[in-house]
Every structure is written in structure tokens, then in C-alpha cells.
Amino acid sequence: MKTKSIVRSSLSILIAGSVLALAASANAATTFKSDPTALPGPIMIADEGNNRIVVVDPSGTPRWIFPQKGDLKPGQTFRTPDDVFLSPDGKSIIATESEHQMVSIIDIATKKITFEYGVAGQGSRAKGHLNNPDDAMMLPDGRLIIADIKNCRILFLDPKTRKTTQLGKTGTCYHNPPKTFGSPNGAFPMQDGRFLVTEINGDWVSAMSIDGKISWSVHAPGIAYPSDTNEISPNVYVTVDFSKPGAIITFNSKGKLLWKYKPTGSAALDHTSLATGLPNGKIIANDDANNRVIVVDPKTKKVVWQYGHKGVKGSAPGYLNNPDGLELIPATALVNFKLS
Numbered sequence: 001m002k003t004k005s006i007v008r009s010s011l012s013i014l015i016a017g018s019v020l021a022l023a024a025s026a027n028a029a030t031t032f033k034s035d036p037t038a039l040p041g042p043i044m045i046a047d048e049g050n051n052r053i054v055v056v057d058p059s060g061t062p063r064w065i066f067p068q069k070g071d072l073k074p075g076q077t078f079r080t081p082d083d084v085f086l087s088p089d090g091k092s093i094i095a096t097e098s099e100h101q102m103v104s105i106i107d108i109a110t111k112k113i114t115f116e117y118g119v120a121g122q123g124s125r126a127k128g129h130l131n132n133p134d135d136a137m138m139l140p141d142g143r144l145i146i147a148d149i150k151n152c153r154i155l156f157l158d159p160k161t162r163k164t165t166q167l168g169k170t171g172t173c174y175h176n177p178p179k180t181f182g183s184p185n186g187a188f189p190m191q192d193g194r195f196l197v198t199e200i201n202g203d204w205v206s207a208m209s210i211d212g213k214i215s216w217s218v219h220a221p222g223i224a225y226p227s228d229t230n231e232i233s234p235n236v237y238v239t240v241d242f243s244k245p246g247a248i249i250t251f252n253s254k255g256k257l258l259w260k261y262k263p264t265g266s267a268a269l270d271h272t273s274l275a276t277g278l279p280n281g282k283i284i285a286n287d288d289a290n291n292r293v294i295v296v297d298p299k300t301k302k303v304v305w306q307y308g309h310k311g312v313k314g315s316a317p318g319y320l321n322n323p324d325g326l327e328l329i330p331a332t333a334l335v336n337f338k339l340s
Helices: 002-030 331-337
Strands: 043-047 052-056 062-066 081-086 092-097 102-107 112-118 133-138 144-148 153-157 164-167 184-189 195-199 204-208 214-219 226-233 236-241 247-251 257-261 272-277 283-287 292-297 302-307 323-328
Touching (some): 043 092, 052 081, 081 133, 102 133, 144 195, 247 272, 272 323, 292 323
Parallel strands (some): 133 184, 226 272
Antiparallel strands (some): 204 214, 247 257, 283 292
């Protein structure tokens, strides 16, 4: 009896201590004061750990969530959304469920999944399968472009016919584009119609036409694990270091470092997966393992807006759990979310 009493007492102290620590952490996080003018409009967040997509406005108010009760068909799943992007017409969301090995298209108005590709929970090289897909986006012609990381290929998929073509050799994972790719984790469109392909293996970023012609390839300077490189202005590219501590940098096509944000100590980033430019010149980023989305002012190198509580996972309003993707919703698409 004495042993049980001691265990209960110790457990009570441990639980109480944990609750107090969590409360202190949460209270510390809420002291951050966001500037709502730093964000030009609502953003869509892939809240991976909560298996949901959430739309948040500049005031930090959740305005739209998928899925909610009744959104999924019986037996249908939606798990680990890693990235979310709007279709060119702004009426659909292309969601990559990376760890779930799926890509889905969601109709915004009906909140229904209208297309799925991959086999849930089964990463593979087999036909109809994906293996750690990333950053699926819809091209103007309706096809999807998918960085299929562990299959080491850039996949083009027609949702109407389910036919696929690809660049890269499935399972051959070293840098020699377009013949082979070293675990590509992003293929982002550029302003001139080319794409920026990021390869994890070797820290490579390449500018490539849709048919695979390579214009240039450089190492992202000072980055150990590059992720989701994209263009923010002519010959200025932003990428992140998916490491602890993480970093956000900009560089040019010669591989020259132009700007760097790598705070230390309690302000350090933790496995930042995506950063991109905003129309106001600021940079928005997922700070994944810190459970927040941030806006950074490049001039002051200060966080000026935040959603999520740094270091605290949660699903209540104001909280995120390993957010891994985002997109600023253009004004023309707000009506589809009934936000205009």
C-alpha cells in the first residue's frame, strides 16, 4: 500500500508539474502580439498533425476548416496534409497527404474530395502508388505536378484520365536532372513558366522547363536540408533549411546568398519546411516543429505576425500541430470560401 501511495503521490506531482509547465509555455506563447497589417489576407494552412486544413485571417481567427463532420464519405480518410495549394481557378484545393501517400483534390464550395491518387498508407514504386509525395500543384492545363520524394521523380498526373508521365528514373536518387533527381521535394512554378526543383540529396536547386530542359543548377548556400525553393522576384529565390535550428535564406541563380534569417536560442526555428514571399515584401513561413506559422520582416529580421503557440501543440483556435504547408488566398478566391 505504501508503494502505491508513493507512486500516486509522485504521479500527482508529475502531472501537476506538467500542467503548470504547459500552462507557462502557453502563456508565454500568448504574449506574442501579431501585427495584423503584416498579412495581406487570409492564409490556408496544412495543419499536418491535426489532419486538417485551416484558413486563418490576419486577426488570427480561424474562418474555414476541412474536414469537419459530414465532409468525408463513409470510409474515406484525410490524413497528414503536408501541403495545400489552390487550383488556377481558385475553386479547389490540391492537398498532399505526404505520410499517408496520397494526393487529393477538394472542392471548396461543397467541402468534398473529388479526386484521389495513391494508395492510402502504402508508399511504393508500383503503378498507381506514390512514395512520400510533396507539393502537388495543378498546372494551367489541369494536370498535377508532384514531387514524389522517395520515388525520386517529378510526376505529371491527369486527374481526368489518371494517366501519368514523369521526369527522372523511379528509384534512382542522385542529381542528374532531368534524367535522375536526388529526392526532389518541390517543383514550384516560376514567373516565366519554368519550375524550381529542390533536391534534398546534395542540396540542389535547379531551374527547369516543363519538358526537362535545365537552365541552371546551384547549391542553396549554407543549407543542410533544402525544402520548397520558390521565386519571390526576378532572380531572387527563397528556400529553407529543414533542420534544427532552421533557417530561411534568399539567393540568386549563381548560388550567391542575398539574405539570411537564422535566429538562435529561444527564437530559433525548428524544421522550417516552406517560406515564400508576400506582396508586401515580407516573408511567411511554416515553423513546423515549433507549431506555428510566422511572418518575418526582412528589413528588421523580426517576427511580426504569428499563428500558433511556439512549442505547444494543439487543435483549439489559435493552435497548430506541426503545420507543414501554407498559401496566401488571393482576393479573387475568397468568395469560394465564403469569406468575401
